[in-house]
Structures are given as structure tokens and as C-alpha cells.
Amino acid sequence: MALDKATLLDWYRQMVLIREFEEACQHLYNEKRITGVYLHLASGHEAIYVGAVAAMRVGTDHIITAYRDHGIALALGMDAGRVMAEMMGKRDGVSGGKGGSMHLASAEHNFYGGYAIVGGHLPLATGLALACKYRGNDQFVISMIGDGATNNGYFHEALNMSGVDKLPNIWIIENNGYGMGTSVEKAAGNPILHERARGYGIEDYGRVDGQDVIAMYDAVSRAAKHAVEHGPVLIEAMTYRYRGHGVSDKQYDTRLKAELEEWKATKDPIEILKRHIAKEHGDVSAELDAIHQAQLKIVEESIQFADASPLPNTLEELFAHVYVD
Amino acid sequence: MAAKNLPMRDALRRALMEEMERDENVFVMGQEVGVWQGTHRVTQGFLEKFGERRVRDTPISEMAIAGAAVGAAMAGLRPVAEMMTINFAFLALDAMINHAAKIHYMFNGQFKVPAVFRAASGWGNQATATHSHTPEVIWAHFPGMYVATPATAGDAYGMLKTAIRNDNPILFSESIGLYPRPGQVPDDPDYMLPIGKADVKREGKHVTLVTYARGLEWCTAAAKELEKDGVQCEIVDMRWLRPLDTATVFESFKKTNRAVIVEESLPFYSFGSEIAAQIQEHCFDYMDAPVKRVSALDVPVPYSHDLELMCFPNAQKVVEAVKSIL
Numbered sequence: 208m209a210l211d212k213a214t215l216l217d218w219y220r221q222m223v224l225i226r227e228f229e230e231a232c233q234h235l236y237n238e239k240r241i242t243g244v245y246l247h248l249a250s251g252h253e254a255i256y257v258g259a260v261a262a263m264r265v266g267t268d269h270i271i272t273a274y275r276d277h278g279i280a281l282a283l284g285m286d287a288g289r290v291m292a293e294m295m296g297k298r299d300g301v302s303g304g305k306g307g308s309m310h311l312a313s314a315e316h317n318f319y320g321g322y323a324i325v326g327g328h329l330p331l332a333t334g335l336a337l338a339c340k341y342r343g344n345d346q347f348v349i350s351m352i353g354d355g356a357t358n359n360g361y362f363h364e365a366l367n368m369s370g371v372d373k374l375p376n377i378w379i380i381e382n383n384g385y386g387m388g389t390s391v392e393k394a395a396g397n398p399i400l401h402e403r404a405r406g407y408g409i410e411d412y413g414r415v416d417g418q419d420v421i422a423m424y425d426a427v428s429r430a431a432k433h434a435v436e437h438g439p440v441l442i443e444a445m446t447y448r449y450r451g452h453g454v455s456d457k458q459y460d461t462r463l464k465a466e467l468e469e470w471k472a473t474k475d476p477i478e479i480l481k482r483h484i485a486k487e488h489g490d491v492s493a494e495l496d497a498i499h500q501a502q503l504k505i506v507e508e509s510i511q512f513a514d515a516s517p518l519p520n521t522l523e524e525l526f527a528h529v530y531v532d
Numbered sequence: 533m534a535a536k537n538l539p540m541r542d543a544l545r546r547a548l549m550e551e552m553e554r555d556e557n558v559f560v561m562g563q564e565v566g567v568w569q570g571t572h573r574v575t576q577g578f579l580e581k582f583g584e585r586r587v588r589d590t591p592i593s594e595m596a597i598a599g600a601a602v603g604a605a606m607a608g609l610r611p612v613a614e615m616m617t618i619n620f621a622f623l624a625l626d627a628m629i630n631h632a633a634k635i636h637y638m639f640n641g642q643f644k645v646p647a648v649f650r651a652a653s654g655w656g657n658q659a660t661a662t663h664s665h666t667p668e669v670i671w672a673h674f675p676g677m678y679v680a681t682p683a684t685a686g687d688a689y690g691m692l693k694t695a696i697r698n699d700n701p702i703l704f705s706e707s708i709g710l711y712p713r714p715g716q717v718p719d720d721p722d723y724m725l726p727i728g729k730a731d732v733k734r735e736g737k738h739v740t741l742v743t744y745a746r747g748l749e750w751c752t753a754a755a756k757e758l759e760k761d762g763v764q765c766e767i768v769d770m771r772w773l774r775p776l777d778t779a780t781v782f783e784s785f786k787k788t789n790r791a792v793i794v795e796e797s798l799p800f801y802s803f804g805s806e807i808a809a810q811i812q813e814h815c816f817d818y819m820d821a822p823v824k825r826v827s828a829l830d831v832p833v834p835y836s837h838d839l840e841l842m843c844f845p846n847a848q849k850v851v852e853a854v855k856s857i858l
Contacts, residue, residue: 269607303640314642319606324630330596331631334603334611341559341585341609364596371591528641529675531699 210421212488218261218420219484219495222253222477224502225278228287229450231506232277232294232308236454240514241294245323246308249278250449254476255381256282258423259349262431269317269335271328272351274309275381275448276321279351283316287505288512297516304519305528325353325386326361333365336374336439347375347434349427355386357400366441370407373438377430378409380441381417383448388456401443410440417444418476421483447474534719535686541711543685544574547692548612550721552582555610558696561588562597562614562650571616572652572711598624598649602632602701605647610696618651618705619663625670632701633676646699648692654708654746654796655833658840664833666745666797669806671703672773678702678727679773683748685715687771690725698727707745707796728775732784736764739854740784742807743794744770750826751794753847758854765854773803778810785811789820792853794845799827821857826850 229248235241249256256278263270265283272279280290285301293300294308301311312320319335322328332350339346356362357380369376380400384391391398404411410433415426423444430440447470451459460467484491519525538546552558559582564571566579566589579587590597594615601613615621621628632645655664672679678700682688688706695702733748734755741751748769755765766784770777785791791811793804804825811823826845833843 271603301640302638302642305640306638310638312639312642314639319603319643320635320639322631324626327599327626327631330599330627331603331606333596334600334605335607336603337588337600338604338607338609341604361595361599364591364593365599367591368593368596368600372588528637530678531636531641531644531646 212484215480215484215487216491216494216498218257219477219480220498220502221257221282222420222480223499224287224505225249225253225256225281226477227502227506228281228291228509229277231510233450233454235294235510241308242296243307244455245274246294246454247275247452248448248450249275251447251470251476252381252383252417253278254420254423254480255379255417255444255446258420259379259427261424262427263349265316267317268346268431269319269339269348270350271319271332271335271348272321273325273328273353273356274321274323275353276309276311279318280311280313283313283318285311285313285316285318287509291509291513292516295513295516296518297513298519298524299512299516303524326356326359329356329361329365330368332376333369333374336369336376337372339375340372345435347377347431349377349379352378352380353386354380354382354384354391354400355389355394357403358386358394366403366407366409366439369439370409375434376439377427377434378439378441379427380443381446382443383446385452387452388462401441404441410438412440412442414443414445417446418474418479420476420480535716536719537714538685538717539712539714540682540685540688540706541573543689543715543717544692544706545576546717547689548574549578549581551693551696552586554721557608558610558612559586559588560612560614561590561601563590563592563616565589565614570614572706572708574650575614594620594623595627598627599631601647601649602627602635602645605645605701606635606643610646612648612650612696615649615651617663618653618667619665621649621651628671628701628703629674629677633674636700637676644699645701647701648695648704649702650704650706652708653705655840655844656709658835658837659833660835661832666828668703668705668773669797669803672776676701677774680704680771681745681773682706682771683710683745683769685713686717687725687731689717690723691771693722694724694727697724705745709746725771728772728777730768730770730777730780732766732780733769734765734767736766736788738764738788738858739766739790739792740781740788741765741767741792741794741850741854742770742781743767744773744803746796747794747845750845750847750850754850754854757847757851763854763858776806778814781807781811782814785815786818789818790857792824792826792850792857794826794850795828796845797828799825799830802827824853824857826853
């Protein structure tokens with residue numbers, strides 16, 4: 208697949224932004240500047256988000272995900288400062304400090320949110336796609352699915368209904384090998400997760416290398432056409448998470464040390480893209496370095512913005528938006 | 533206002549049909565709403581009139597029915613999801629409570645969820661333990677949801693229209709026993725009853741009967757019986773369990789100084805508990821007697837006919853409760 212240099216460099220920019228943003232989140236959590244018990248970092252999954260979002264028309268097509276949602280927010284181009292402010296529960300956060308890390312969203316970007324009940328967002332994706340088909344437009348809906356979520360009832364009901372009604376859903380399983388600490392092999396009767404597509408009358412796109420942004424972009428682009436013209440597609444994106452399930456997963460690094468090191472050394476999504484760019488466009492290390500430095504600056508500024516934003520602390524704020532008036 | 537005498541079932545059908553005619557974004561989805569024409573015949577004739585796009589038969593997938601309604605509503609449609617019976621809505625509690633009721637708040641007002649979840653509620657005909665629930669208070673427990681519990685055909689008509697045009701998620705409970713009951717239904721396609729406003733169905737000065745849905749029948753029969761002894765009951769039909777119109781309850785109680793709460797549902801942590809607590813908090817100086825509750829008995833509902841009947845309130849139980857505090 209021929210892609211111009213500017214596109215590849217832009218994808219590199221987004222992936223580095225996500226990586227550095229997540230590293231900063233971990234650091235801020237350690238320093239107790241980001242608080243709470245939930246913080247699910249996207250490090251290692253960057254190529255899935257950047258590749259999938261690149262295949263969408265942002266603001267026209269639709270996207271929804273679970274609680275590992277920072278990467279999508281940044282890939283969509285949401286303001287890093289407002290995303291960081293949400294991490295800290297600040298007034299200028301994307302959800303006004305009411306959602307936190309797991310509940311980022313942006314109506315402007317047709318990003319319907321991160322959700323924290325495993326599988327809970329899947330029928331919402333079915334409903335969003337129902338609305339596209341109801342209106343007869345050419346829009347589609349991308350829904351991320353953690354591998355663990357494929358084993359609860361929501362997955363079955365949401366994908367089946369999507370298959371019955373031939374809705375424009377692109378279902379992307381982010382298979383990082385573990386639902387919390389339980390391996391896919393221990394959790395799924397058939398651990399080849401994409402094969403479930405057949406049971407729902409959904410187009411099976413098989414396993415896609417989730418560490419290769421180009422492969423993801425290619426698969427999701429083809430899926431978009433198929434979803435709008437014929438109905439839903441299931442993609443199983445193979446990936447790996449560099450951090451624990453969440454920040455409370457303190458033994459992660461020691462439990463899976465060898466496996467983790469191997470993924471980082473051989474299948475890092477940013478390194479894979481750098482090698483590809485070098486192969487296609489020669490030595491661009493100076494440009495990559497400049498991009499990297501620029502992203503570090505954006506992350507630093509996002510922290511400054513979040514720090515400066517006040518904490519919501521009034522009863523009026525507490526009770527705002529319980530109901531639509 | 534001109535009106536027709538219609539069973540509640542037909543009043544609901546008319547309200548729903550008129551709303552679908554009025555607004556292209558309103559559609560129905562659920563099990564057996566189309567080809568079967570609705571298990572309670574509320575959507576009779578809809579498939580023929582509106583087609584499969586707007587009358588959507590679904591698989592037996594309660595979580596997906598409720599969840600897809602939430603997603604469609606976030607995208608700007610106005611789904612009316614039929615849960616067939618409220619017993620099956622238990623399967624969809626997460627979609628309704630963790631998602632429908634929380635999304636507007638959790639994302640700081642960025643999305644609205646104008647979905648109506650219709651569900652037939654109640655017992656009778658030996659439906660047994662898992663099919664004899666009236667659990668609306670479970671939904672009413674959670675901020676973010678509204679809960680409608682109409683008691684008459686006319687109220688059902690006006691409340692369903694209000695619910696469909698409202699921008700919040702609403703559980704719309706239809707009492708199975710009331711579907712065939714006739715009532716006056718206004719000839720006005722814009723007849724809307726306000727959200728969360730109770731209705732004094734009968735005026736009286738000796739005791740306030742606080743109730744909703746099917747309880748109104750028992751209260752009305754009890755009031756007629758008590759009238760023979762010179763006891764004048766005031767009946768407050770709450771209409772909505774959330775928002776809860778406590779102001780109307782307090783106003784009535786301050787006049788009568790006595791209350792009996794009549795609920796078809798179970799007594800533990802119930803509608804009756806809430807109303808009783810609020811009366812003692814807000815009307816303590818006006819209390820001439822303990823607040824009494826007439827509820828279902830605290831037991832699963834059995835199959836055998838006589839045992840089933842023993843579980844539930846009736847007019848006689850209401851009469852006895854009133855007499856015990858006069």
C-alpha cells in the first residue's frame with residue numbers, strides 16, 4: 208500500500224503523542240497528581256487507534272470504546288490539555304471532571320465515549336449504526352472491543368443484532384492476550400476470537416497485525432466500504448499492552464517480564480512504523496526527532512493546562528446534567 | 533375537550549402511532565413488536581403502516597434492545613424500546629441504569645438519551661414467581677431515569693406522549709391488569725401531561741390514599757366502601773415514581789392528617805417506605821396517626837390461584853388499613 212511521507216509522519220506524530228501522554232499519565236499517577244483507582248493506559252496499542260481513526264472521516268463517522276480510551280481521544284485530535292485536565296478531574300476536562308480517565312468523549316468528534324462496564328458500550332455501537340442505516344447515510348461506526356469483553360453477554364447480543372440487521376458496524380477486537388490477568392486461552396472456548404463472526408453472519412476479516420499501523424489502516428478502510436455497503440465486519444487486531452490492566456495491576460511487569468520485553472524489542476508499533484518510513488523514504492531521523500520533541504512539548508503543555516484548571520467544587524456543578532432540562 | 537372511551541391498550545396505541553406520524557425520528561423496537569403486532573397488542577397494525585425500518589422486530593436480546601436504544605438515542609433518534617414484560621427488563625438493567633441514566637451526566641451534558649423503555653408490569657393469571665413483578669422502584673432509585681406509571685387510559689395517553697417528546701431516558705410501565713380498562717381519552721394529538729405531576733383523583737378530608745398504577749382501582753373501590761360509613765378518602769395518584777410529586781402528597785396530608793399508602797409492589801425498601809419517610813420528615817406536626825402501608829406480601833408469587841391472590845393488595849385490605857388509623 209503506497210502512502211505518502213506526510214501521512215506516515217503524521218501517524219508517527221500521533222503514535223508518539225499517545226505513547227508520551229501515557230508515560231506522563233503513569234508518572235503523574237505515581238506522584239498522586241492523577242488520582243483515583245482507574246487509569247488504563249494505551250501504551251503498546253497505539254497503531255490500532257491511529258490506523259483505525261485514519262480510516263474514518265472524523266466528525267462524520269462514529270467511534271466508541273471501552274475504558275482504555277486515551278489513545279482514541281488523542282488520535283481523533285482532541286485537545287491534549289483538556290484530556291489531561293479530565294485525568295485530573297478538572298473543570299476544563301473534556302467531561303468537566305465528571306468522567307475521568309475512563310469516560311472521555313467528544314460529541315464534536317462523534318466520539319461517544321469510553322465506557323467502564325465491560326461490553327456495555329457494544330450495544331450502544333449497534334444502536335449508533337442502526338441510526339446510520341435508519342437515516343440511509345453512508346456513515347459507519349467503529350467499536351473497540353477488549354478481548355475480555357468477547358466473553359460476556361453484551362458481545363453476543365450486540366454483534367448478533369448487528370448481523371441480523373446488517374448494520375454498518377466495524378467491530379475491532381483489541382486482543383492483547385489478557386482480560387485483566389486471565390489469558391485469552393483460559394477465557395475463551397475457542398481462542399481464535401475472529402471466528403465468532405461466522406456465528407453472527409458478520410464478515411470475518413481475520414487477524415490483523417495490530418502493531419502495524421499500515422495494516423490496521425488498510426483493514427479498517429476496506430471494512431468501512433464493506434460495512435456501509437453490506438453490513439458489519441469483525442477484525443481481530445493482535446496487540447500487546449506495555450502497562451498493567453490498570454494502574455492497580457502492580458505485579459504486571461514481573462509477572463510477564465519475558466513476554467513483555469520480547470514484544471517491546473521486536474513488535475513495538477512505533478519502531479515498526481519508523482522502519483517502514485526509513486525503507487520507503489530513507490533517513491528521516493532528524494524529522495522524526497523534531498516530531499518527537501514537539502510531542503513532548505505538547506504533553507508538557509497539557510500538564511500545565513490541567514494543573515492550572517480549577518477543580519469543580521460547587522453544588523451547582525455536582526448536580527448539573529443529571530437530567531436534560 | 534372532546535374525548536373517546538378507550539381501553540388503556542388502545543390509548544397507548546393511539547399515542548404511539550400519533551407520535552410516529554408526527555416525528556420521523558420516533559421508532560419502535562423490541563421482541564414481537566412487528567409481525568406478532570406486540571404481545572399486548574399495543575403495536576397492532578404498526579408494521580403494515582410504518583414498515584420494517586420503523587417497526588423493528590429484534591432477537592430475544594434484552595441487553596442489546598436496551599443498549600441499542602441508548603445508542604440510537606445518542607445519535608439523535610427517539611427510540612421506543614418495548615421490553616415485552618418488566619421481568620425481562622432485569623436482563624437489561626445495566627444498559628438502562630449504567631448507561632441510559634448516566635450518559636448525560638458522565639460526559640457533562642455532551643449527549644442526550646431520549647429513549648423510552650416500555651414494559652408491561654404486574655401479575656395475574658398464575659404467571660408465577662418470575663413473571664409477577666412490579667419492580668418500577670428499582671429504576672426510580674437512580675438519578676438520571678424517569679419512571680412513568682399511569683393508572684388510567686387518559687393518563688397513559690398523555691404520559692406516553694410526554695415521555696416520547698422528553699429528552700431523558702424513561703421507564704414507561706404499563707400495568708398488565710389495566711390494558712383492557714376503558715377510560716376517557718382526549719381527542720388531542722398534543723395532549724401532554726407534565727413530567728412528575730401527581731393527580732388528585734378523588735377529594736376527601738379524612739384520610740389520604742397515596743398510590744399509583746393499579747393501586748388506584750383498589751383505592752377507588754375502598755373509598756366508595758368507606759363513604760358508606762361517612763369516611764371521605766382523598767386519593768393521590770402519583771402518576772410518576774420519578775420525579776416524585778411529594779408536594780401534592782404533603783398538601784393532601786396537611787388537610788387529612790392521615791395516610792395509607794397503597795402499592796402493588798413489595799414492601800421492603802419500597803414506594804411506601806419512601807412516601808412514609810417523606811411524610812414524617814416534612815409533615816410531622818400534622819400527623820394524627822401512623823402512616824400505614826398496603827403492599828404485596830414479602831414472598832415470591834406462587835402458581836396456585838388462591839395463594840397468588842393472597843400476595844396482593846385489594847380494596848378490602850385498603851378499607852381495613854384506613855379503619856385501623858381512624
